[in-house]
Amino acid sequence: MIFANTQLLRYALVQQMYDLRGKITYTQDCRRDLVEEGYGDCSSVVRWVYRKILHMDIGEDTAVQILSDKGFDVDEGPYPKVCRLLPGDLLFFTGGDEMRPMGVGHVEMYAGCRTLIGQNGREEKGTFIKDIDEYMAYIKAQGLQYIKARRFIR
Numbered sequence: 001m002i003f004a005n006t007q008l009l010r011y012a013l014v015q016q017m018y019d020l021r022g023k024i025t026y027t028q029d030c031r032r033d034l035v036e037e038g039y040g041d042c043s044s045v046v047r048w049v050y051r052k053i054l055h056m057d058i059g060e061d062t063a064v065q066i067l068s069d070k071g072f073d074v075d076e077g078p079y080p081k082v083c084r085l086l087p088g089d090l091l092f093f094t095g096g097d098e099m100r101p102m103g104v105g106h107v108e109m110y111a112g113c114r115t116l117i118g119q120n121g122r123e124e125k126g127t128f129i130k131d132i133d134e135y136m137a138y139i140k141a142q143g144l145q146y147i148k149a150r151r152f153i154r
Contacts, residue, residue, distance in 0.1 A: 006153050006154075009053065009054060009088070009153055010086055010087040010088040010153060011087055011088075012053045013049055013050065013053050013054070013087070013088040013109065013153075014087045014088060014109065014111045014112065014117065016049045016052060016053055017045070017046075017049055017109050017111070017117045017118070017127050018111075018117065018127070018129075020035075020045065020049075020119070020126055020127045021126040021127050021128070021129075022124075022125050022126040023038055023125060023126050024038055024039065024040045024045060024119055024125055024126050024127065025038055025039050025040075025125055026040070026041060026119060026120070026121060026122045026125075027039050027040065027041060028041050032044045033047075033048075033060075035048035036048070038125075040119055041119060042062070042106050042107050042108070042118050042119045042120055043059075043060070043061045043062045043065060043107050044060075044061075045118070045119040045127065046058070046065070046090060046107055046109055046118070047059065047060065047065070049109075050152060054152070054153070056070060056152060057070075058070055058071065058090075058152055062092060062095075062100070062104045062105060062106065062107050063100045063101050063104055065090065065092070065107060065150070066092050066101055066102060066104045066107075066147070066148070066150065067101055068150075068152075070152055071090070071150040071151060071152040072150065072151055072154075073148050073149070073150055073151075074086075074089060074149050074150065074151045075148060075149040076147070076148040076149075077145060077146045077147055077148060078145065078146060079136060079146060080110075080132060080136070080146055080149060082114055082132065084149070085110045085149055086110065086112075086151065086153075087110060087111055087112040088109065088110065088151075088152070088153055089109070089110040089149045089150065089151050090107050090108070090109055090110075090149065090150050090151075090152070091107065091108045091109075091110060091116065091146065091148075091149045092104050092106070092107050092146075092147045092148055092149070092150070093105065093106040093107070093108070093139055093144055093145065093146055093147060094106075094144045094145045094147060095144070102147050102148075103145075103147070104147060105144070106118075106120065106144075108120075108130070108135070110132075110149065111129065114131060114132045114133070115129055115130065115131060115132060116129070116130045116131075116132055116135055117129050117130070118130075
């Protein structure tokens with residue numbers, strides 16, 4: 001029965017991310033933690049979802065989340081191995097600040113069926129669903145890289 005419960009929790013995380021489509025204005029200012037009020041960035045949105053569904057604080061930003069002892073690594077770059085991923089896993093990508101751990105700058109949630117969901121748009125509100133292969137092509141074109149995937153549900 002534990003397996004069934006963890007599966008339900010995984011899908012509840014993904015559903016909560018889906019429910020934020022069209023509702024979040026991207027910001028990295030002091031409002032980034034006001035997800036319930038419609039503001040956030042990639043890491044504050046996944047943090048909020050994990051707090052709401054699992055009552056677990058995975059860390060305030062990608063630099064903390066990628067190192068958090070609450071999670072464990074399930075995959076590493078250079079390309080996500082989908083066969084290792086489960087819904088709710090977090091995928092970390094490099095950003096523009098090489099001083100951060102592993103150069104991390106962005107996080108997405110694996111939604112299943114080769115899709116990701118995350119907050120990364122400045123032009124449109126909300127979370128966005130992305131095909132993993134198309135997103136990886138986009139990441140590469142931006143000169144960024146996939147770092148690894150982490151799981152926070154044991």
